[in-house]
Amino acid sequence: MDVMTDLDQTYMEQAIEEARLAAAEGEVPIGAVVVCDGKVVARAHNRRELDHDPSAHAEFAAMVEASRVLDRWRLTGCTVYVTLEPCLMCAGLMVNGRIDRCVYGAPDPKGGALGTLYDVSHDPRLNHEFEVTAGVCADECADLLRSFFRERRRARKAQTD
Numbered sequence: 001m002d003v004m005t006d007l008d009q010t011y012m013e014q015a016i017e018e019a020r021l022a023a024a025e026g027e028v029p030i031g032a033v034v035v036c037d038g039k040v041v042a043r044a045h046n047r048r049e050l051d052h053d054p055s056a057h058a059e060f061a062a063m064v065e066a067s068r069v070l071d072r073w074r075l076t077g078c079t080v081y082v083t084l085e086p087c088l089m090c091a092g093l094m095v096n097g098r099i100d101r102c103v104y105g106a107p108d109p110k111g112g113a114l115g116t117l118y119d120v121s122h123d124p125r126l127n128h129e130f131e132v133t134a135g136v137c138a139d140e141c142a143d144l145l146r147s148f149f150r151e152r153r154r155a156r157k158a159q160t161d
Contacts, residue, residue, distance in 0.1 A: 085112035091120035105141030
């Protein structure tokens with residue numbers, strides 16, 4: 001695991017803003033930003049429900065947008081900031097997109113692929129490795145998710161009562 005830099009918290013706060021937008025739309029509150037050469041080149045949040053798209057994860061959408069903005073598929077020189085540890089699909093895209101680094105907030109005990117369940121970032125069988133910094137603003141990221149699901153359970157219970 002890589003060490004947190006001073007800018008990591010700043011960029012993670014922008015990813016958290018995206019997560020809040022997702023929650024406001026009824027989506028699971030996960031947000032992401034892609035930074036290249038010290039600039040945010042893309043930002044996104046979960047849109048699986050709205051888009052009826054199983055691939056509409058925050059970091060996946062942000063990486064696709066970063067490729068469009070940068071006009072290249074190789075995201076060398078880029079860091080992806082995301083509020084929840086990426087799943088296998090998104091971690092796989094990070095390998096295939098050749099990112100330099102991923103910084104995430106909360107670990108994902110049910111699907112984390114950057115160290116919790118799997119570690120796609122440093123698998124010697126794959127053709128690319130990248131650095132990972134875990135736990136940046138982890139409490140705030142986890143609290144957003146907990147609050148969102150607590151509210152959904154409460155609303156569901158209120159409907160059945």
